[in-house]
Amino acid sequence: MKSLLILNGPNLNLLGTRQTDIYGKVSLADIEAMCVQKATVSGCKVICQQSNFEGELVEAIHAARNRHDGIILNAGAYTHTSVALMDAISSVELPVVELHLSNIHAREEFRHKSFIAPVAVGQICGFGPAGYGLAIEAMLSHLEQA
Ligand code: DQA
Numbered sequence: 001m002k003s004l005l006i007l008n009g010p011n012l013n014l015l016g017t018r019q020t021d022i023y024g025k026v027s028l029a030d031i032e033a034m035c036v037q038k039a040t041v042s043g044c045k046v047i048c049q050q051s052n053f054e055g056e057l058v059e060a061i062h063a064a065r066n067r068h069d070g071i072i073l074n075a076g077a078y079t080h081t082s083v084a085l086m087d088a089i090s091s092v093e094l095p096v097v098e099l100h101l102s103n104i105h106a107r108e109e110f111r112h113k114s115f116i117a118p119v120a121v122g123q124i125c126g127f128g129p130a131g132y133g134l135a136i137e138a139m140l141s142h143l144e145q146a
Pocket of ligand 1: 103
C-alpha cells in the first residue's frame with residue numbers, strides 16, 4: 001500500500017481562525033481527518049505533520065525518504081523563500097505535489113514565486129481544503145504511472 005506524507009508549514013495550524021476570508025473556516029484537524037478518509041477510500045496510507053519551523057520541515061522531508069512514497073506539501077510562506085526546502089526535496093528524490101489553499105498566482109506578486117514548483121511533480125492551488133483530496137489523487141495517479 002502506498003504511503004503519503006501530508007506536510008503543512010507555518011501558520012497552517014491556525015486554519016479555521018486565520019484570515020478566514022482567504023483560507024476559510026475549516027481547521028487543520030478537519031483537513032487532516034478528510035485526508036485520512038480520502039486515503040481509506042483510495043487505498044493508501046497518509047501520515048499528517050505540521051511545523052512552523054523551516055528546519056523541522058527539512059528534517060520531515062529527509063525522514064520521509066525511507067518511509068513514504070510521496071509528499072504532499074503546503075509549505076506556507078516558506079514556499080516563496082526557502083532554498084533549503086527546495087534542496088531537501090531534490091536531495092530525497094521523492095515525488096512532491098505542491099499544494100496551496102489559495103490561488104497564489106492571483107494574490108500579491110511575492111506569492112507568485114515558488115521555490116517548490118521547480119522540484120515538484122505539479123502544483124494544486126486555489127481549491128481550498130478540497131485541494132488536499134485532489135493532491136492525494138494526483139499523487140496516486142503519478143505513482144501509478146511511475
Ligand atoms: C498558502 C499560501 C502562502 O502564500 C501563504 O504564505 C500561506 C498559505 C496557501 O495554502 O494558500 O501560509 O500556502
